[in-house]
Amino acid sequence: MQLTIALAQSGFPKKGDAIAQAERYAEKAAAAGAQLLVFPENFMLPGILDSEGVKEISEPLDGPFARAMADIALRHHLWIVYVIFEENPDGGQPFNTAVTVDAEGVQRGAYRKCHLYDAHGVLESDRSVAGDQLPQPVDTPFGPLGVAICYDLRFPEVARALAVAGCKLVLFPSAWNAGPRKVKHWTTLLRARAIENELFVAGICHAGKRYTGKTLVADPLGRIVASARGSSKGNAPQDLVICTIDTDAVESARDAMPVLDHRRPELYAN
Template sequence: MRVALVQLAADIDSAANREHISTQLAGLTADDALDLVVLPEASMHDFGAADHDLAAAAEPLDGPFVQLIAAEARRLGTTIVAGMFERTGDDLPFNTLVAVGPDGSLRTTYRKIHLYDSFGYKESDRLLPGEIEPVVIDVAGRPVGLMTCYDLRFPELARELVDAGAETLVVPAAWVAGDHKLDHWRTLLQARAIENTVHVVAAAQGGDRYTGHSLVADPWGSIVVEADSGSEILRADLAADDVARTRDVNPSLANRRLAPPRPAASRKSSLPS
């Protein structure tokens, strides 16, 4: 599976963000033969200050942001996963990942389960949590599980996705910078890869406020490619048999005793990739 990770710094001007995304994605073409392009959490519109009204900025799933992502997915002939704030019937929106297929159709959504009520911040004051329903989609014949930012700190979600068949975890994020935060980001991404013997594809916001350092880790937990803090596009090829080879040598999933595999309640896209 050939992937591209788009690292960018979003703003609270949604129209400007769309223009910036279009400019950055112009560096990709259909000739790149990409299977998956991943943009960060909140690519549509940044979180802004703690009192910034995200409900006013939120868009429906057929709004301008998803229309842009659909047009780019069709142009590139690829699946794109990107983060937005989704309008609801409630006063508060969802923090949502949209997955748009190569034909421009919305294949699935994942609404962030674990809201960032940590490090002195309270995301739940501004957003609704999604249902506890792991989401796995098929991309180029590979099962891909979706997580968002703070979800990374909860290994049980990654394990539910893997029990539902995921062999790659995709983690869009806006990982706030600060003491220890870059170490946490790298360590947790590598840990999720190692303990689940999966690829991890993490696209993060960069700039001054966020940690950046989008990266891809292989099923051994080794970092294949990593960005710095600025706007950048990373590319990586994820070999189909990496997961099987790693699990043959390190069958830790099969050796579990405290929490044996069980059917997970997951939502899967039935549409072709």
């Protein structure tokens, strides 16, 4: 099955207006014939915020931000995946949540990031709470869709669980911090998740001073079939990557190398 995806390597919006920025990307994606548009992690933020700032900007999944994104999906007849800081009903720090909306503006999935990045002087756990479930496939007209977030990429169990559940495409909306060898890590991990699960993997990275960029799509053989510019030093430019994939390539790869069929899950329980 042919699927055209649009991956927004977006930055912090001018004057903090993420919705206006989303509208511009949606117009371009729709004009290019895309069926699916994906935004990076931290998409809703006006800039780098501390824990209190993130808590203040958080909203419920039926709040104004989510409704505005649903309107954009409906207006442009696009499936959209975006990441929101979801208000915590217990009053604590918010969840970092990936939301999937269909082309009619109906919310079809919400995944709370379950691996928080506490490394290299960054404490994500100071500003958000980890979810307690792995992502579940989202039913779409183009097959089950997997959505995980950024640091989840470093845990192969996440993509493997989605592959076993039937996904042929897994998305990683991310805000991959710049630093030594970070683009190499990013590209290697995305390609590895694609190769070991024999599916398509798309990494959608935030642009700007702090992040690597290098949004890309890897096919089931690990080949990079589309990408944006990026740098381990940061200052990644904004871009929109348009890529048409053929999900039938997943079955072709698995027929030739039936890795999933050769698993021994009874040995992996512990």
